[in-house]
Amino acid sequence: MRWTLSLVTLAALSFPLAAQQNDPDKKVAGGGTLPAGWSARTDRNAPMDNVKFVAMGPGWHFTTGPAVIVWRATDVTTGCVHTEATFTQTKAPEHAEAYGLFIAGKDLSDANYSYTYFLTRGDGKFLIKKMAGGTATNVTEGWAENAALVKQDAAGKATNKLEIAVGKDGKVSFMANGKEVHSMAAAPGSMAGIVGLRVNHNLDVHVSGFVVHPL
Numbered sequence: 001m002r003w004t005l006s007l008v009t010l011a012a013l014s015f016p017l018a019a020q021q022n023d024p025d026k027k028v029a030g031g032g033t034l035p036a037g038w039s040a041r042t043d044r045n046a047p048m049d050n051v052k053f054v055a056m057g058p059g060w061h062f063t064t065g066p067a068v069i070v071w072r073a074t075d076v077t078t079g080c081v082h083t084e085a086t087f088t089q090t091k092a093p094e095h096a097e098a099y100g101l102f103i104a105g106k107d108l109s110d111a112n113y114s115y116t117y118f119l120t121r122g123d124g125k126f127l128i129k130k131m132a133g134g135t136a137t138n139v140t141e142g143w144a145e146n147a148a149l150v151k152q153d154a155a156g157k158a159t160n161k162l163e164i165a166v167g168k169d170g171k172v173s174f175m176a177n178g179k180e181v182h183s184m185a186a187a188p189g190s191m192a193g194i195v196g197l198r199v200n201h202n203l204d205v206h207v208s209g210f211v212v213h214p215l
Contacts, residue, residue, distance in 0.1 A: 023094060025065035026202050028052050034070070035060075041108055043067040043201070044134075059086075059208030062099075062199040069115070071105060071196030077166075079192040080215035084163040088206040089122050092156025096121045097200040099207075100162050102131075105194030116191070117198050118174045120160050122152035126181055128174060140182055148179035161209070166191045168215065 031052040034040055042048060043066055050065025062068075087099050098119035105115040114132040116139070126146060128139040152158040163175040172191060174182045195212045199205050 023202070025050055028063050028065045031063070031065070037072050037074070038070050039073070039109065040068055040070045041113065056206065057208075059206055060197075060210070062203065062205045062207070064199050064201055064203050064205075067198070067200040069102060069105075069108070069117075069196055069198045071102075071108060071194045073194070075195045075212040077103075077192060077195060077212070077214045079186075079189050080166050080168050081191070081195060082163065082165045082213045082215060083195045083211065084161060085197065085210035086159060086161040086208045087120070088157065088159040088208070089152060090157060090204045090206055092122060092152055093202050096123045096125075097203050098127065099199040099203060099205045100126075100197075101164055101195070102198050103164050103166065103193065103195050104191045105196060106192075108194060108196075115193070115196075118162060118164055119198065119200070120149055120162060120176065122156065122158050124149040124151035124158075126174075126176060128182055139184065144181075146176060146179075146181045148176040148181055150177070166215070 028050040032049040034053060035055050046066035051068045052063040053070055054061055083101055085101060098121040100119035102115040102117035107113045112133050116130050118128050120126045124145055125143040127143050129136045130139060150158050150160050161177050165173045170186050172184050172186050173180050
């Protein structure tokens with residue numbers, strides 16, 4: 001059997017690579033170090049030199065080249081948890097990039113790392129995914145709009161409070177600015193693990209009010 005590919009098909013196949021080449025991770029001055037007690041992992045093990053994560057005012061400030069997750073070993077739960085943080089995108093990225101919370105982090109420094117994450121971005125959409133060993137799978141059906149989320153203004157600034165609550169009944173609730181935007185059921189103990197923060201590439205984001213309450 002012979003297979004032929006149209007120009008349209010070839011273009012579609014090459015688009016992800018082209019997009020990555022046209023939007024490389026930016027260089028970030030002053031990166032490469034972490035506040036005491038924090039650990040980090042970049043996507044594709046990119047150099048931490050281009051991630052700046054510092055304590056700033058009432059919270060933490062990210063300036064990213066590559067996407068990164070950060071966490072504290074003390075923020076570990078047995079599954080039932082409430083966590084929240086307020087994220088302020090301080091300037092518009094070249095295209096919509098996301099930031100948010102993760103829960104159920106396991107083996108975060110190893111090749112078989114995993115976590116579930118809840119992100120928003122400046123266009124007022126959210127996404128929930130599970131990461132396992134570098135492969136992400138959708139929990140929600142791609143990016144979804146919700147009126148609870150604040151879109152970036154003309155200056156590129158947007159502030160949103162995100163929360164995740166895992167109850168003893170197994171319900172996992174994802175909230176934006178006090179409104180539930182998605183929920184799902186989880187098996188007992190499946191949401192146990194580290195809670196932390198994720199910020200995608202080429203962003204300038206301030207995080208305040210990050211707390212982790214085991215239930």
